Amino acid sequence: MSIPGVLYACHFYIRHFTEGIPQHHCRIQNQTSAESLFSRDGRHGDLLRVSIPMDKAGKPEMCLRFTEPQWQLLNANVTEEARLATEDCLDGWVYDKSVFLSTIVTEWDLVCGQKLLKSTALIMLSAGQLAGSLVFGILSDRFGRRTILMCTTLMVTITGTCAAFVPTFAAYAILRFLTAAALIGANITKNCLTLEWTPIERRVLVNASNVYAYSLGQILLAAWAYLVRDWRWLQFSTSVSYGIIFLFSMALPESARWLISHNKLHMAVKTLQKVAWINGQKEEGRKLTPDGIMSHIQEDLETVKSTSHFRDLFQTPGICKISLCIVSLWFTTGFSVYGILLDFQKFGITIYLVQVLFAIIDLPVKLLVSISMSYLGRRFTLIFLEIFSGFVIIIDIFVPQDMTVLRMILAVLGKGSLAGALSCLLLYTLELYPTEIRQMGMSVGNTAMITGNLFSSIFHITGHYIPILPSVVSAMVPILSAIAASFLFETNGLQLLETIQETENRVKRPQSQKGNVSEDVQEQPTLLLAEMTQAEDSV
Incomplete structure (x- = not known):
């Protein structure tokens, strides 16, 4: 997959x-070619100089042109200080094709x-x-x-x-x-x-x-x-x-x-037998029968709803707590990571290289996150990454604007830690919810992240009026979300649950990892029966 x-x-x-968006300028009057004059060499450069006004950085204005050629500007002693007549790009634009x-x-x-x-x-x-x-x-x-x-x-x-x-x-x-x-x-x-x-x-x-x-x-x-x-x-x-x-x-x-939780036992047996056959476990697959499965899960099937609804995510106390924490974590992580990605645009690197750098940055971070989730647990890993990313953004606030290299390093660390938090959330969210509403819970998390992206882009508009405000909020949001993560139970080493009632029972238990694992092993002849587990292990 x-x-x-x-x-x-x-x-x-x-x-x-x-x-x-490539570089562009107005099409010069009577220009028949669509070729851009960005090279500004020789005759082309002179034509661009007398036809298009220059901005403060010495580059051609993108949305204005002179109403008529200003040949006097070719004189080295003449500047563009006088306010010359300009107009919109009535004949369209010419684009630089060096990148796109x-x-x-x-x-x-x-x-x-x-x-x-x-x-x-x-x-x-x-x-x-x-x-x-x-x-x-x-x-x-x-x-x-x-x-x-x-x-x-x-x-x-x-x-x-x-x-x-x-x-x-x-x-x-x-x-x-x-x-x-x-x-x-x-x-x-x-x-x-x-x-x-x-x-x-x-x-x-x-x-x-x-x-x-x-x-x-x-x-x-x-x-x-x-x-x-x-x-x-x-x-x-x-x-x-x-x-x-x-x-x-x-x-x-x-x-x-999913088939078992929806009481489609015959289809579930055929599916498990097919998987067992693909993985060389044909004999194990033959042992599976609908009656055998039913004998293990009859009681649990009575608690499974035939149809899931959105309100199931908030109807019971334990699931509601999980949903509120998950929404908070996905929203805040999406908000902060999008804010950091907006800051990368100021480094002036070619877009193809930026794309590669973003991917390379994630590789070591995701490796460390995978190791941490295995040995330290999902909850600890997530809390650490959220707090670390928040403090990195706070440090970046006090770094002078001219220290470009240091600011880029901090941005890379912040983006990497938030990317690691997202990869942790991806697994953690799926493990927290039971099968009957697992996909719905994941959907709510993704929706919260996308909403965070939207709020981040809108909120960063305030940076034009209060420059420090977007950075401060982007730093505080993940730190506060770490509090929400502390209310979730650890899932490292635990079986996936099938019903809302099973999840409610797990939420009520003491949250020590060892206690959870031992109790979970004892309670697990539910939908994850031994025969099914053997077939899954061969996948």
């Missing part, structure tokens, strides 16, 4: 390249007076993620992991491919909404299905392979976008390749845990 993570990262971060051959910005001239339309594309993307997190999470708990995974991956392939050929920006924005909704739905469903087929001792290893797949996808995308610099071909190639996941999902078995 690592291949979907690679392609998910490619599709998720593609907007940095398909929606990039084309983007949606150059396609539909989303600059100057139309630049807010580009923000619309980002809003539609975030709105799609919010909708997909909620809708597909509920549908997955109701109709099954495999079914929703197939639907969402097919939807990503179709809508993403169509977005590469649309003639208007409005159609592009609508398709991006649908693609984002399906993309986040496919990702959280894939993560849930993977966890439910993974035995306890391999959860951290499988989670590490998933999060490393995202980093590998970012590196792959940087090379992909460098070779394919036309936005339509880049959009088309990444979308078509996502069809690989659809073909792959057709061969995947449905979650046996």
Whole structure:
């Protein structure tokens, strides 16, 4: 299941390249060529100088041009101090193609007076993620992991491919909404299905392979976008390749845990026997029978709801506490990590290198996080990362602006620790919720993170008026969220639970890890019967 993570990262971060804003200036009057004059050498440089006013940095203004050529500016003794007559870019713009051959910005001239339309594309993307997190999470708990995974991956392939050929920006924005909704739905469903087929001792290893797949996808995308610099071909190639996941999902078995929790015992037995046969455990698979399973789980099935609802996340005291803490953690982590990513834009590194650096930064952090989760536990690891990232941002506030290298190092540390917190949350959230509402709980967490991203982008507008305020809030938010993490119980070494009632019982017990493990082993002849566990261990 690592291949979907690679392609998910490619599709998720593609907007940095398909929606990039290249340098641009007004098209010069009577200019017949679309070639930019950014080189400013020889005759081209003179023509640019007399036709386009310069900003304070000595670069051509992006949204203004002189009403008529100012030939006197070629005289070295003449400056542009006098207020010369200017006008808007009545004949359109010319774009620098040294970084991007084309983007949606150059396609539909989303600059100057139309630049807010580009923000619309980002809003539609975030709105799609919010909708997909909620809708597909509920549908997955109701109709099954495999079914929703197939639907969402097919939807990503179709809508993403169509977005590469649309003639208007409005159609592009609508398709991006649908693609984002399906993309986040496919990702959280894939993560849930993977966890439910993974035995306890391999959860951290499988989670590490998933999060490393995202980093590998970012590196792959940087090379992909460098070779394919036309936005339509880049959009088309990444979308078509996502069809690989659809073909792959057709061969995947449905979650046996989901089938059992929904009283589909015959299908669960067939699925477990198929998995046992694939893994060379055919004899073990033959021992499984619906009657055998029923004898172990009859009492537990009576507590399983046939249909899950959103209110189940807040209806009982234990689940409600978990949900409130999870929402707080996902929201605050999303808020702070997005704020740090906004600060990276000031370092002036080529976008392809930035993409690679972001991925490389995550590699050692995620390795350390995986080790820490295995030996120190999920809760301790998460609390440490949240507090550490908060203090790193606080230190950055007091570093002078001209110390660029130190500020970049601090930004890298902050971003890395928050990325580690997200990888920890990815596993921790799935382990905390029972099977009957696990996908819904993960969806709420993803929704909270996306909401945090939106609030962060809006809140950073206040930086124009109070420069220090966004940094202070971004620093305090993760530190406060660590308090929420302290109210959660440790899941390291514990079996996954199937029902809300089982989770309520676990929440009420003393929260020492050893006590939890010993009691959990004793109570576990519930839905995780011995025969099923043997088949899962062979996966």
